[in-house]
Amino acid sequence: MRLAISVDMEGISGIVSFKQIEAGSPEFQRAQRLATADVNSAIAGAREAGATRFFVHDTHSRDQINLLIDELDDSAEYIGGQPMLLWEALSADYDAALLIGYHGRAGLVSIMSHVYSDLFCDVRLSGKPAGEGVLAAALAGYYDVPTILVTGSDDACVEMREWCPTIETVETKVSLSRYATRCLPLKGTWANIREAARRAVAGLPNHTPLKIHSPITLEVRWRNNQTARSVALMPGVEQTDQETTSFTHEDYAEVDRVLKAMLHIVLSPLNAGHVQVP
Template identity: 35%
Template sequence: MDNHNHDSTEKAKRPRILISVDMEGVSGIVHPRETNPDGYDYGRARALMTAEANAAVAGVLDAEPGAEVWVADAHGSYRNLLPEEVDRRARLVRGKPRPLGMLGGIDERTDAVLFVGYHVRAGAGPGVLAHTMSDALLDVRVDGRSLGEIGLNAAMAGHLGVPVVLLSGDDAACAEVRELVPGVRTVAVKEALGQFAAAGLHPEEARERLRRAAAEAVAGREEVRPFALSGPVAVEVDLAAAHTVDLAVLIPGVTRAEGARSARTVAFTAPDFAQAYRVVLLLVQLGSIRPA
């Protein structure tokens, strides 16, 4: 046997798994001061987030010891996970702006994606720290269906043929993903009591459950179908600030929505979901611009 060809075949069969890690859905976290770098408890939140990321990595490798595991820091600045504490068997994607935002590192070669520490969309719940991408976006509707970070990222992964096989977060986030992705595994690390309150598992218990579920999810990944939305797609976005609308309509194809329920609603049609996703990411960035 040609050893070179054998090695190439084995490498080609190596599963590639992406773990996208947000912060609001991590066990023990309930308040913006914990998720904001200026907050007094942000350091602790970073450690909790990193520990849950590592639990997911361990679970993936329990099921697939030879897997190529990518971890995408997917909160805020995308610079929250402690690099020196991340499981050394994983590759860490951090920093922004970057292609595909919270899904940094994903492509058609990816076999499955896991959402760790995710939260419910803006306006839904009760859900801990519920929002959609940023405070600049009040709602995103794709073909009339309201989608938060869970739905938008699941659809982007689905466009690439990649299934979401696991989500961890509060009970509301778990319910949200189950409505979109039949067969997805979920780990409710806390029960939402409101926007800034929850009854949560001990962090170590949450990590143990997450590790087991990640292993099961990766082992059963063939049972879950990608959440794919066929194009073209019609998108409406409700923006929080009037000046963000003024900036948004400078994007070719983006207009003020006619007959919308809000004067701060913009609309556009994209040929496929990938383009729609990129425009939404751009709207998030425009929302961070303040009037001169």
């Protein structure tokens, strides 16, 4: 059984601030160790239930070099580095997807809440606000891969249960604001992750892939109108008001491609809105 494990950093056990998860920060090495420990806990539980292949996708930040490969579980295969974007290496070759270290979506009063970049103020799939976990699960669902476990902040878990009712969830922290959180005890959280991963894999037949009914509309409200203008240059993307763009397609794979292209555009130095302070 092959598992795809996507790892973000904001929802990792023990991490409380964006300052800890920027490469070069004095706290970054601790964050790397903590992220690796959460992943290893999930692999240990999944193995107890019979999973055999573990593909760990490093999906945080543009560089995607966060986990410590020499401290990862011996049987893990590691996928990281540029030019990967979002969950670019996901495919239909997996039996299930696990999301480790996820966080609340943009706009929530929730620890380190955002979607991809602070330029995305609100992302909606067919009218319903969606965070990074939902977007990852929707891509997995397109490939008929069920998302069976999420670990992360309280709001990430709540959101994932709304979209994937049978998903196993493990809270690593409770949000006090966007900039403060109460972390749950590390060793207890690692035990919870291990047990939830074991349950998730043992119960795999009960999980179904997240399917977004077509036609699918991707609406994004941007932090400024210049970004909306840049993004609306893409064929098929309409600007519906000063700060909002909309794209509709039958197929989630196309929605995902547009999201990835949007991220390239908004982070480009050609996007004047990138540096604008409102």
